Amino acid sequence: MEIILEKAGTYAEAFTTPDEPLLKEIEAFTMENHPQSHMISGHLQGQLLSQISSMIRPERILEIGTFVGYSALCLAKGLRPDGVLHTIELREADAQTARAYFDRSPYKERICIHTGDALTVMEQLKENWDLVFIDADKINYTRYYEAVFPFVKKGGWIIADNVLFHGEVLKTPLKGKNAKAIDQFNRHILADNRVEHVMLTVRDGLMIIRKK
Numbered sequence: 001m002e003i004i005l006e007k008a009g010t011y012a013e014a015f016t017t018p019d020e021p022l023l024k025e026i027e028a029f030t031m032e033n034h035p036q037s038h039m040i041s042g043h044l045q046g047q048l049l050s051q052i053s054s055m056i057r058p059e060r061i062l063e064i065g066t067f068v069g070y071s072a073l074c075l076a077k078g079l080r081p082d083g084v085l086h087t088i089e090l091r092e093a094d095a096q097t098a099r100a101y102f103d104r105s106p107y108k109e110r111i112c113i114h115t116g117d118a119l120t121v122m123e124q125l126k127e128n129w130d131l132v133f134i135d136a137d138k139i140n141y142t143r144y145y146e147a148v149f150p151f152v153k154k155g156g157w158i159i160a161d162n163v164l165f166h167g168e169v170l171k172t173p174l175k176g177k178n179a180k181a182i183d184q185f186n187r188h189i190l191a192d193n194r195v196e197h198v199m200l201t202v203r204d205g206l207m208i209i210r211k212k
């Protein structure tokens with residue numbers, strides 16, 4: 001389902017800071033070669049993540065779902081000089097691709113990639129987060145949110161991607177386990193009085209959540 005007019009998206013991209021060469025290369029290579037290239041955040045959302053991160057100036061960022069490293073590099077742009085971004089990817093092949101891109105970036109020393117299941121890896125990370133980006137398997141969004149919540153600093157932020165799930169959440173009745181899980185996640189956030197939040201209709205939908 002087309003949820004954002006293609007023309008509007010193209011126009012918005014034209015009036016958005018162009019990606020730097022490494023990000024352009026990652027997106028182009030992924031679009032051409034990765035069977036799940038649609039998973040990459042891409043130019044418009046990537047620049048938005050960079051802007052948000054630059055506003056927050058985080059010391060500690062957690063990303064759940066690295067894929068090939070595109071969004072991690074966008075988020076890393078806002079890190080404080082002594083800041084670190086941890087990112088978790090289940091699939092070894094994608095983690096390897098991401099690691100190779102991180103090594104070529106200015107954030108080589110400040111991005112720490114973990115391979116494995118996010119819930120298991122998260123248990124081992126003894127950090128308190130300024131910013132968390134949830135972008136792994138949709139079925140587990142609420143679990144990721146609840147698992148990470150105690151470790152988000154007061155006033156810290158959680159961003160969740162794909163909260164419109166290709167428009168599937170707009171249909172009644174809801175079909176498919178992913179659309180149902182995302183809808184359940186959105187309702188969970190709505191009912192959570194520990195946070196304030198806004199849903200942006202950018203790309204596939206972004207939920208921006210601030211812990212009170």
Ligand SMILES: C[S@@+](CC[C@H](N)C(=O)[O-])C[C@H]1O[C@@H](n2cnc3c(N)ncnc32)[C@H](O)[C@@H]1O
Binds near residue numbers: 042068070136
């Ligand atoms: C939508 S992609 C992430 C895209 C990336 N954040 C970006 O914007 O460029 C989701 C990624 O989460 C990973 N993933 C899925 N289940 C996971 C799990 N249980 N633990 C960690 N990563 C997982 C997938 O392998 C996939 O690479």
